[in-house]
Amino acid sequence: MKDHIDYDVSGFVKAQGSKLVNGEGREFLFRGVGFGSWLLPEGYMWLFPDQGDRPRRIEQMIRDLIGEEKAKQFWEHYYQKHTSEADIRQIAEEGFNSVRVPINARFLLDEEETSLFKEQHLQIIDQIIEWCRTHRLYVILDLHGAPGGQTGTNIDDSENDQPELFMDERNRRLTIEIWHMLAERYKDEWIVAGYDLLNEPLPNWFSAYNSMVMPLYQDIVNAIRKVDNRHMIILEGVHWATDWSIFTNKLDDNLMLQFHKYWNNPDTESIQVYLDKRVEWNVPIFMGEGGENNKEWYAGAFRLFEDHEISWNFWTWKKMGKGNSPCRVKTPNQWQQLVDYLQGGAKPDVVTAERILWEYLDNLSFDHCVYYPYVVRALFRRPQTHIPAIFYGYRGEGVSFSIANRTSEHVGFRINDGVDIRFVESEREMVNFQHSKGEPWQIDERLYVLLAPGDWLAYDMQVAPYSSPTLYTIHLWVSAFGENGSIAITVDGDLVGVAEVYGQTWNKVQPELGFSLDSGQHTIVLKAEKNPVRIEWFEVISKGPVPLG
Structure with missing residues (x-):
């Protein structure tokens, strides 16, 4: 446990003009990490090809390999292993003050429809919130995969590579219901900093639906405000959160705007449009996802955000086989057999598949990951960097x-x-x-x-x-x-x-x-x-x- 108190993390967060303030009225910035591939598994973080690029495809592969019952056991262990109190403790000790929790709607919705939501999965979110309260890290709840999919790509677990959130009224209603439920459940949780309504809606090739985003945002905000007037609303632009042209009217007084930044120049020119909107609307802004690069880029980009007083969140805390996140999950022996199978190769027998998958679960634990302090040093620009x-x-x-x-x-x-x-x-x-x-x-x-x-x-x-x-x-x-x-x-x-x-x-x-x-x-x-x-x-x-x- 941390042996000091983070005085930034205290009370409900709110927007005050272009600044963020905590419950004591102290100005601060979010400096956090995201839990990519936890509640919405992403195939690239498993080193999988396109045939295993999203949750539903990964789930199908595991069912095919080890059967329905053992697959359920796998996922129960996966959610517990991927992100634990040990991860939260380390994040806090490094000096971060927040985490962003990406949620897949299918993680929450009961597909058997015995009830609308899976209580046992909501309890996993309850647990992370409790750990973050203990270790003083604000929690940002992020609907990363909305019902039907808000992007029509693998990152939202799209079934048909279409943004069916905007094509089916039922998906729209379910999205609003999810946020109403989450707001009702966490309305009194001060450690929850805010609600990130939709991750990266509508890439440019689906821009025909752009006009539907702000009305949906407004309906979600209305549903939240019926039960919760204290939590901050966080809105992302379209096209990977980079296009803010949809922001034509402020929807709420307690609002923050979010952009994402990957693989481009870490200079002021590249973010000027967001700085201008901050002045125009007099709201705080948030670089809610950035990373997946090298430590030199990190040393430039995250200093850029700091110097312009922009809150930030690094993507992502943990993934397999790469050295550009703080935690590297070790690649299990014979993992290539799963990759080959996804690409049409031989199917591993049940015993082999189970051994590979359970080795992966073991490797997921923070204590079994390879930790790279140099990544954190680059983000904060600490010696030796x-x-x-x-x-x-x-x-x-x-x-x-x-x-x-x-x-x-x-x-x-x-x-x-x-x-x-x-x-x-x-x-x-x-x-x-x-x-x-x-x-x-x-x-x-x-x-x-x-x-x-x-x-x-x-x-x-x-x-x-x-x-x-x-x-x-x-x-x-x-x-x-x-x-x-x-x-x-x-x-x-x-x-x-x-x-x-x-x-x-x-x-x-x-x-x-x-x-x-x-x-x-x-x-x-x-x-x-x-x-x-x-x-x-x-x-x-x-x-x-x-x-x-």
Whole structure:
């Protein structure tokens, strides 16, 4: 259990102008993680092909392999193993203050219709709420897969690859009933921060239904407000939550707008439309899903959100076989047999299939996962984190950077700042960084900043809460631009040393300097002196505890 109190997590959350405030009226931001693939299993997090890309297909495979009764046992264990109190404890200890719980309507609805909702599954949500209250993490309830599907894709467990939420009145009514039920059940739970009404409705190819989203939102809000006037309403735009053109009228006074950000530039230009809407409507905004990339992108993107006072939620906490989430589920032995079977290969016998699946359940437990602290360090920009120089602060000239002469040449990134950003290989052709969804934004092009004498860039760092004072130094990957140069290094306004830069070949420079940092935010400034210098990245490296006495 955490040995400190998170004072942000206290009382009902509400929107107050463009800010979030807690029950004591204190302003704060959500800094959280999402539980992708828990209550709505997603095939890509199981390393499955398209034939197993959504819950209903995964469920059918498991029934086919081990039978109906053992399949029911599997899922009972799955829901308990995937996200447990151990996960919640670790999330809280890392300094996150919230979690987003994606829910599939089929997880809640009783398909045998003996009653409308599955009480035993609602109790799983009750349990996560209880753990989050204990460990002081706000809970955002997210209807990730609405009845019939709001996207018509695998991510909402669509049956026919159509957005049947908007095509069948019964699905619409069920969606409203789900939210009325959840609001009635949790109306007095202050640890529940808000209701995220629909995840990523209607990709562009189903935009013919866009006009139906806001009326549905309004009907859901009306149903919620009949029983619950205290919880915040969270609305997502269309087309993976990126298109806010549907937001033409405010539906509620306690409202937050949500966008998602994947695989594109972590710069202010890419989110300007959301910043403008925040000003227009005077409401808080939320980056409710972002991740699935590399730690360098995280170090830039999540600092972008912090500097613009945008709440954020990382996607996702745990998945199989990947190193870009905090928790990696180990791939079971013979897992490939399941993949092959889904693709038309041989069917494993019952004994083999059961062994593989139960090994997977065992691997799901937090204590059996591989934990990657570097992912969390990148999100919070904590030492030791590799920080590309292009990800200096986002709070504008005079605060996050200062340059004497603005460049008119750029590589399509942070173009409004005027900082000279270039490719390491001068002969490379310019590329388009605006990747499509599904393709990681990589820094393979190796960008650097070119600073003239007197130019400086500022980088905010976070030292974990309740950390003991520690000595640090800085390593830089740099080269001169012509004559030998130097870089003055300032920490929280104090000059701590100078890094000498010799030659035009890229080299790691490790200046003889040391400085102490305690928990909280700190600012590192890199300033060019004497001659122009090129900086590709730097790291803040721990040298151990501050000596006593």
